[in-house]
Amino acid sequence: MPLALQAKGITKTYGGVKALTEVDIDVRAGEVMCLAGANGSGKSTLIKIISGVETADAGHIEMDGVDVGRPSVTDSIDLGIQVIYQDMSLFPNLTVAENIAMSARVKARSKVVRVQAARSIAARVVERLGLQLSLDEKVENISVADRQLVAICRALALDVKVLFMDEPTTALTWREIDSLSRVVEQLKADGVAIVFVSHKTEEVFMMSDRITVLRNGAVVKSGAAAEFTPDTLIESLLGYLPSEERQLSALPVEDKAPALEVHEIGRNDLFEGVSFEVGAGEIVGLTGLLGSGRSEIAESIFGILPIDTGEIRVAGQAKPIGSVQEGIEAGIGYVPEDRLTQGVILEQSIESNLIAASLDKVSGRGGFLDSGQMARASQHAVEKLGIKTDNPANPVSSLSGGNQQRVVLGKWMETEPSVLILNGPTVGVDAGSKAVILDILRLTAEQGTGILMISDDVPELVSVCHRVLFVRRGRMDGALEMDEVSPERIRERLDR
Amino acid sequence: MKAYTRRSRGARLRVHEIWDRYKGENHETALLLLILALLGVMAIVEPSALTMTFVGDIIRSGIVTLALALGLLLVIISGGMDVSFPAIAIFSGYATITVMNFFGVDGALWPFLLASIMGIALGSLNALFVARYRMETLIASLGTQVIIRGVLLAFIGSVYISTLPAQLDAIGASSIMRLGNSPVNILVLPVIALAFLVSWMLRKTMFGRSIYAIGGDRESARRVGIRVPSVQVRIYLIAGALAGFAGMVHVVLSRHASPFELVGTELNVIAAVVIGGALDSGGRGSVKGTVYGVLLISLVQNSLVRLGVSSYWHVLVVGVVVLVGVAIQAQASSREAKTTRILESTEASA
Structure with a gap:
């Protein structure tokens, strides 16, 4: 499979603290690459750099083998990079349809916009993903799970080549996670490269083909998902293996009133x-x-x-x-x-x-x-x-x-x-x-x-x-x- | 008993449905009802006051407020606050007259253009502080307001100009029609046209939608690729132009130019915009709501005049109206927040 995106030697420092040190990652078209890492390991920073929200101090990005330097937000949207942020980054005061159509509008450099056009862009995506969303409702009035779906729809409203999903399932129930994984399968078949971030180990193994582990702002391990077990994954991202066993605290002996x-x-x-x-x-x-x-x-x-x-x-x-x-x-x-x-x-x-x-x-x-x-x-x-x-x-x-x-x-x-x-x-x-x-x-x-x-x-x-x-x-x-x-x-x- | 409760609950639901359909995006309908209620009160207390002249007076006093409110509306939707617009307005109006007198030139149209350009120049100060130096919008405009007033009084002039150049004065005297004894000035037309233009811009242009997006969530706007500083610069330049134009309208309508006027009216204008549904947290508001807000404030003030209430009381009453209006808005939003919660739980049970 051809490489869709490569980030090479990405380094970023925030006021003396190195957030990322010469990070290299690559994603192939049609695969799901899981970016794993503990809190503060630099995953979010890396995503923000690739999407142009932050600028790297050193390093560059290649799309389909072409050096694109350090893209701005609009550059990266034009290149086909889309991000579903952890906080969803939606506009609560706008309708579902308008939220979904927003990045398409920005990309098209439209001057005058039409409500109908936004609706049809949104309706197309929603239908393609087989979702149920009321397009005319304002985002602030819909449930958190629906908001998550809106964020996903917005990312897919454009021709997306590389899709980053930063913990997309936090707000979803199991049924919705199911339909999300169907969407992911469909995108893979369409040749989209997907970078997936999640703290849920089960999900990582369910979704991804390859895993890249970041620890303290550097890549420590990268390989096919099959090379990892849940334990080796957690060990490589923490450096040690914490116990997750059932371990109950001792109950008090004397009789006390219930708390x-x-x-x-x-x-x-x-x-x-x-x-x-x-x-x-x-x-x-x-x-x-x-x-x-x-x-x-x-x-x-x-x-x-x-x-x-x-x-x-x-x-x-x-x-x-x-x-x-x-x-x-x-x-x-x-x-x-x-x-x-x-x-x-x-x-x-x-x-x-x-x-x-x-x-x-x-x-x-x-x-x-x-x-x-x-x-x-x-x-x-x-x-x-x-x-x-x-x-x-x-x-x-x-x-x-x-x-x-x-x-x-x-x-x-x-x-x-x-x-x-x-x-x-x-x-x-x-x-x-x-x-x-x-x-x-x-x-x-x-x-x-x-x-x-x-x-x-x-x-x-x-x-x-x-x-x-x-x-x-x-x-x-x-x-x-x-x-x-x-x-x-x-x-x-x-x-x- | 049980059947009764169920029925009343059903009726309540139906009322809710109807209300949901007609309340308007920013509760404009509630505002309209409030205006009608006030008219109703006037009809009972002082029926003789409800004449066409009364309508004419309301329009006359509302026109400058509306022109000022349009610019402020853009700022507030984008999540900002501006108190410098009266200073920009009176600077532009007064300075234009001073320039005309100094060079001994006269004109009818170009002075409005000149005032708007001055407004843009002054608005660029706000744009600079807000977009370039990322200052808090309220603080930035508090600063520019003082600077603009200072420059006006120190360098342009501080004297009362009692007569305007002839052609401008003629505009101040020309009316399109009379409502009772009250002439409706021709300047109503361009202000209404501007209202339609701003309304169209907010609803149908990418710039307008970007203003809502920034007001809704600035960081999200940045992340979808909206150039936030560039949108902000345009907002403050347009707000400046509208303030400059409004300043000229004020000067022409009052048929004299005083550098001490308008300043102090910012509260009325802010009140009109906020009552009209533009929350100070941003992302909300419409021209329609703002027009209602202006009408309401103007109606209250004119009613007080008709009722013979001393003008000292006006400020107090406007203050109360502002509080009531804002309280209605806040109430409505909090009710919506509750609806959201219930929506989640019913969805799970479905």
């Missing part, structure tokens, strides 16, 4: 009749399909979407939780789904973020903050969580994704909550950081905190949860206790 009890809670149109409990020191998984109401239940318990009916008890005491403030006061900590927009203030220092939820603990007399206590508290959290930083005064944005997630966790652990609710704690986090985060959770549980973990990552559920609860269409739908928890049984229940 969290919810009884028949409901919220109009979202979920109803939800009852369960989380014991002190217990890690309980709450799972279900995207849109099943799992996130809404978590947000309700914490007070973001206060419940209409039912009762919530924390550490044995009934708590009316009508706001986030009341949720915190009741002893609940919540680590949201989207750590970047909901969990941390990126521009602020690691220290201020770590103490943001426990200000009363670091205040002295008269409510003034005590800088000594603040430094001690944050230093303690940095050490306990193993956050990689030389200075807690640096902004959170200076940390890699996994470390940012640790800051969010740390913020709530500082409040010493009775219950810690985690929503997708390891979404978009590499295997190494994931193992560390799960270890922290076990440790936290052993100290008596009840943990409710919302997740659809089956290995992660199996790895830490004492029990797994299922949600379907806004109602509880069974549970797996202790020894019943296994990957097969969770999948079987979710698939039903």
Whole structure:
């Protein structure tokens, strides 16, 4: 198969830190090449350089064997390079049709545009991929999974030669991942070169023909997918092999009131009749399909979407939780789904973020903050969580994704909550950081905190949860206790 | 009991459906209803005031606001904020008259062109700061506003010019028709034409769609290959031209030129645009909504005059109207955010 794209000797430095060092990659027409790497290994930077969003310090790109130098965004679109970004990069205020047609319009250098033309461009792609999308709806009004499909459609609206997909399945349910892999097969048959980025090992092996592994901004291994096993892949991208075994934290011996009890809670149109409990020191998984109401239940318990009916008890005491403030006061900590927009203030220092939820603990007399206590508290959290930083005064944005997630966790652990609710704690986090985060959770549980973990990552559920609860269409739908928890049984229940 | 609830729920759903169909992309219909409600109140409180003259007065007082609002609309849709446009407007209008007097020349059309060109030149200051130096748009325009006013008063003049050159003054006196006792000035026509032009540009040109795209998500715009700085430069140049033109319209309509006028009206104009559905977070807004917004503000002010309310109260009332209008917009958006959530869960159950 002919080479579609080659990147040669790509080097990029951000303020003294080398993000990429002489990276060479190549993709052939009609194959799926997986770009694997831990968080912060330089995958996203490499993609941005090839698509022209960032400019490399050294190196060049060849398309079909022709040197094209370091292309700009428009150059790379003209060359047939398309990227489906991790954050989707859509326009929430525009319609689905217009979002899909946007890059085609830019490429055509149109001056005057027609709504009908945009619609027919969009309709063609949507039909070709066999999808169901309402073209006239605004993107902000459609579900996250549909947005992901819109991003895919936009990339395919043009004549694409090389397609980059940066974690395209994060927001998709299994059914949609299925149809995505059919699309990928079709594109391969059409001779499109595909570069695929994913943290889900199963997916990497399901989708890709070849794997290139980046570690700390350099290529460490490259070869046919068949040359790798899941273990060798993770080992080459981390440099070591973390344990993913089922390893449960010890439950407390003495009888304590459950950390969290919810009884028949409901919220109009979202979920109803939800009852369960989380014991002190217990890690309980709450799972279900995207849109099943799992996130809404978590947000309700914490007070973001206060419940209409039912009762919530924390550490044995009934708590009316009508706001986030009341949720915190009741002893609940919540680590949201989207750590970047909901969990941390990126521009602020690691220290201020770590103490943001426990200000009363670091205040002295008269409510003034005590800088000594603040430094001690944050230093303690940095050490306990193993956050990689030389200075807690640096902004959170200076940390890699996994470390940012640790800051969010740390913020709530500082409040010493009775219950810690985690929503997708390891979404978009590499295997190494994931193992560390799960270890922290076990440790936290052993100290008596009840943990409710919302997740659809089956290995992660199996790895830490004492029990797994299922949600379907806004109602509880069974549970797996202790020894019943296994990957097969969770999948079987979710698939039903 | 149960049947009753179900029926009322069904009725509520139907009302929702109808509302969804007619509410307009930026809730323009809510605005129109608000305008009608205000007229209704006027009809009860002061029925004698509702005359054609009243309509004429509203148009007369709204025309400059609309001309200014059109430029601001572009800036706000792109996710920016501008407070320098009144300064640009009065600079261009006043300086044009000063130039005409200085050289002793007269004209009817070219002064408008000259004022627009001055507007472009002044707008390029904003463009420079925003697109080249990536300054926060509000801060940049706060700075340029002060500079422009300073240059106007220090170098161009600070005196009140009581008579305009004859041909310009003639335009100020010529009307296309009379509504009651209120003449409708001929300058209404070019402003309406500009409104149609801007509306067309926003909806049908790549430039217009790029403005929405940038307002929706700047980084995404960059990633699909839209040249963000180039679009921004054009936005601020066009906004400058529109402000310059509006300044000239103001001077001609008021039939005198004072460097101290217009400055201070920015709040009214911003209010009209924001009430019209252009959220300050960007990516939203339309000419239609802006026209309604201008009508609403103009209606409120003229109603207060008719009701004999002291002009000191006007600012207060406009402030309240702004808050109500913005609250309606915010309410509507938050209701939509809720709809999205429900949509996801029903989809899963389908």
